Amino acid sequence: MKIFLLVISYLVYAAFWGRFISHAFIWCKGTRQFRTGPLHISGVSLSLCLVTAIDLLFFRRLFNENKVLWIGSWTFHVSFILVILRHLNYFFYPVPSCITHIQPFGLVAGYILPVSLFYLLAFRIAGRKKYFSYHNFFLLGMVLLISLSGLLMRMFFSPNLVDVKSFMLGILTFRPDLLPDSSLFFIHFSLVLLLVPFLPLHIFAAPVVTMESGRREAGLRMVIHDK
Amino acid sequence: MTNKNSKFKKNKSPFSKGLTPLQLIELDACTQCGECLKYCPVQEVTGNLAVSPPEKIRMFREFIKATEGLKAKLFNPKDIDRKLLEEFTKAVYECTTCGACSQNCTVGIFTQRLWPMLRKEMVRRGLGPVGTQAEMPGVIKKTGNPYNKPPEDRFKTWFPDDVKVYEKADIAYYAGCTGAYEAQPMVRGDIQVLNAIGEQFTMLPPEEEVCCGFPLFITGQHDMLEDLTRRLVGAYKAKGVKVLLCSCPCCVNIMARDWPVFYGKELPFKIRHITQFVADAIKHGRLHFKRGLKERIIYHDPCYLSRGVGVIDEPRAVLRSIPGIGLLEFERHGLNSRCCGAGGAARKVFHENAVAIGRLTIDEAVDKGADRLVLSCPACYVKVNEAMQGHKKQIKIVDIMELVAEIIKDKNTEFNSQESK
Numbered sequence: 202m203k204i205f206l207l208v209i210s211y212l213v214y215a216a217f218w219g220r221f222i223s224h225a226f227i228w229c230k231g232t233r234q235f236r237t238g239p240l241h242i243s244g245v246s247l248s249l250c251l252v253t254a255i256d257l258l259f260f261r262r263l264f265n266e267n268k269v270l271w272i273g274s275w276t277f278h279v280s281f282i283l284v285i286l287r288h289l290n291y292f293f294y295p296v297p298s299c300i301t302h303i304q305p306f307g308l309v310a311g312y313i314l315p316v317s318l319f320y321l322l323a324f325r326i327a328g329r330k331k332y333f334s335y336h337n338f339f340l341l342g343m344v345l346l347i348s349l350s351g352l353l354m355r356m357f358f359s360p361n362l363v364d365v366k367s368f369m370l371g372i373l374t375f376r377p378d379l380l381p382d383s384s385l386f387f388i389h390f391s392l393v394l395l396l397v398p399f400l401p402l403h404i405f406a407a408p409v410v411t412m413e414s415g416r417r418e419a420g421l422r423m424v425i426h427d428k
Numbered sequence: 429m430t431n432k433n434s435k436f437k438k439n440k441s442p443f444s445k446g447l448t449p450l451q452l453i454e455l456d457a458c459t460q461c462g463e464c465l466k467y468c469p470v471q472e473v474t475g476n477l478a479v480s481p482p483e484k485i486r487m488f489r490e491f492i493k494a495t496e497g498l499k500a501k502l503f504n505p506k507d508i509d510r511k512l513l514e515e516f517t518k519a520v521y522e523c524t525t526c527g528a529c530s531q532n533c534t535v536g537i538f539t540q541r542l543w544p545m546l547r548k549e550m551v552r553r554g555l556g557p558v559g560t561q562a563e564m565p566g567v568i569k570k571t572g573n574p575y576n577k578p579p580e581d582r583f584k585t586w587f588p589d590d591v592k593v594y595e596k597a598d599i600a601y602y603a604g605c606t607g608a609y610e611a612q613p614m615v616r617g618d619i620q621v622l623n624a625i626g627e628q629f630t631m632l633p634p635e636e637e638v639c640c641g642f643p644l645f646i647t648g649q650h651d652m653l654e655d656l657t658r659r660l661v662g663a664y665k666a667k668g669v670k671v672l673l674c675s676c677p678c679c680v681n682i683m684a685r686d687w688p689v690f691y692g693k694e695l696p697f698k699i700r701h702i703t704q705f706v707a708d709a710i711k712h713g714r715l716h717f718k719r720g721l722k723e724r725i726i727y728h729d730p731c732y733l734s735r736g737v738g739v740i741d742e743p744r745a746v747l748r749s750i751p752g753i754g755l756l757e758f759e760r761h762g763l764n765s766r767c768c769g770a771g772g773a774a775r776k777v778f779h780e781n782a783v784a785i786g787r788l789t790i791d792e793a794v795d796k797g798a799d800r801l802v803l804s805c806p807a808c809y810v811k812v813n814e815a816m817q818g819h820k821k822q823i824k825i826v827d828i829m830e831l832v833a834e835i836i837k838d839k840n841t842e843f844n845s846q847e848s849k
């Protein structure tokens with residue numbers, strides 16, 4: 202089982218990057234015609250940087266569109282990132298101080314994450330008459346299961362954390378160690394492996410598009426107005 | 429058999445060819461949140477989710493994945509079902525390309541530009557355009573306009589007899605095909621107002637004022653665009669033009685955004701919408717109204733004027749300068765305006781959608797208690813007038829320059845230009 206999980210881990214890791222790199226190649230292959238057409242602004246101003254930073258950090262566009270969805274979505278993303286950062290604890294030895302400092306926040310985020318996921322699922326189910334993305338449902342469900350299994354380990358069925366850490370470090374350093382003796386950990390880890398190949402590419406693409414849309418909107422008044 | 433094989437090969441060929449790197453990233457950036465559906469006019473009247481922005485993006489992503497994704501590279505590209513491609517083609521052409529989805533996209537995808545490029549890909553694959561749109565290149569080649577009307581009649585029926593057009597001038601006026609052949613009160617109004625301002629202007633002869641290329645661009649048929657652009661730019665350059673005026677938002681859009689691309693460099697003149705020129709004339713006292721109009725009017729922002737080139741304040745400045753007028757606003761106005769149904773060259777093929785969307789605008793204008801609905805786009809003018817035929821709610825429809833011309837042609841109106849003459 203240990204070898205099987207290891208092989209799967211490396212395959213998933215390779216597939217993730219393979220998928221990303223293959224998409225990056227597709228992105229680069231695009232035509233160069235029309236590249237200059239829609240943009241009428243060059244350079245970067247401080248106000249544009251600020252707007253872009255707010256767009257990216259606080260999902261301003263989503264906030265303007267739907268505040269009910271924004272609460273759930275922003276909370277989910279922030280708590281998800283904090284939980285991931287907290288988990289870096291298991292990948293480093295010695296643990297960098299910044300990761301140590303983030304632990305309390307990550308811990309709180311671990312409780313908030315499933316709440317935000319339930320909220321998002323409820324929002325999606327309530328609005329399913331409009332548009333129904335099965336992929337989004339699958340992703341939300343997966344992350345919810347992962348977060349719940351994580352929470353159960355944290356609250357009731359804690360695995361041996363030393364074993365967990367040596368197992369994770371073993372994977373990273375290509376020196377496989379024993380799988381921790383916890384079926385909940387096995388489920389948690391397997392679900393993470395299952396999730397990774399399905400991670401949406403918008404986690405890379407959306408920030409680029411949001412930044413570009415800020416530039417485009419700032420340039421709109423310059424298309425046929427005097428600069 | 430050969431034909432079948434070639435189709436087979438075509439359905440396996442890459443889909444990303446005609447898109448820019450940013451547009452390819454935009455396809456992947458869609459989070460499928462579905463928030464844009466609230467603003468899609470086609471959704472509003474059909475409820476057909478296949479036409480919805482996230483579904484179109486999802487389908488196109490699937491096409492790319494099947495032909496160029498990691499699996500396709502490692503093994504064999506999948507052949508995409510022809511029926512699925514045809515369904516996608518219909519969906520992408522049913523869209524009015526109004527860009528309301530783009531304006532309200534939670535990540536900021538520039539769909540007003542993306543949809544025409546997806547259409548171009550469908551044309552490349554022999555699946556688009558749809559219906560009569562396919563006849564446009566041949567018709568434009570023959571007559572210079574997409575309506576198959578005689579080029580010599582372009583200005584005949586509407587151009588005022590008492591207006592002088594100069595051979596050469598700093599300012600040129602481009603009427604546009606829809607205005608010249610289908611929305612004559614609008615272009616007549618443009619000329620009357622320009623004449624009242626008193627600035628010398630030039631125009632191309634009717635046979636030389638060919639299509640700006642927008643109908644071809646928007647339907648994904650790009651072959652003739654460079655030629656049309658070079659012909660028009662060259663002709664205006666020869667007349668020494670410094671500012672090219674036009675009242676059609678679609679023409680203005682392609683002139684400002686895409687002509688430089690097809691021309692290969694910056695244009696030798698500026699592009700301006702007529703309301704910009706008239707607002708400036710009013711501001712600087714070159715045009716003023718002695719007579720007013722005691723009416724409540726409501727102004728509809730054309731998609732390609734507001735979201736397309738950012739002209740929002742000037743039409744309102746023109747209207748507010750008319751004494752006595754009460755200007756009302758639609759719930760969705762400015763950058764967020766609702767399409768009138770005429771956009772994206774879909775109005776002839778998906779006529780029922782266009783009429784239903786047009787009626788939403790009429791209904792809101794009537795419900796707001798407006799006496800007149802003021803438009804600023806020839807395509808809107810044609811379609812909203814059509815939508816009103818047989819509709820239970822009725823309202824006077826007028827183009828912005830038609831309205832201005834109507835007020836200034838009053839005998840008691842005093843013009844600076846007349847004084848100088």
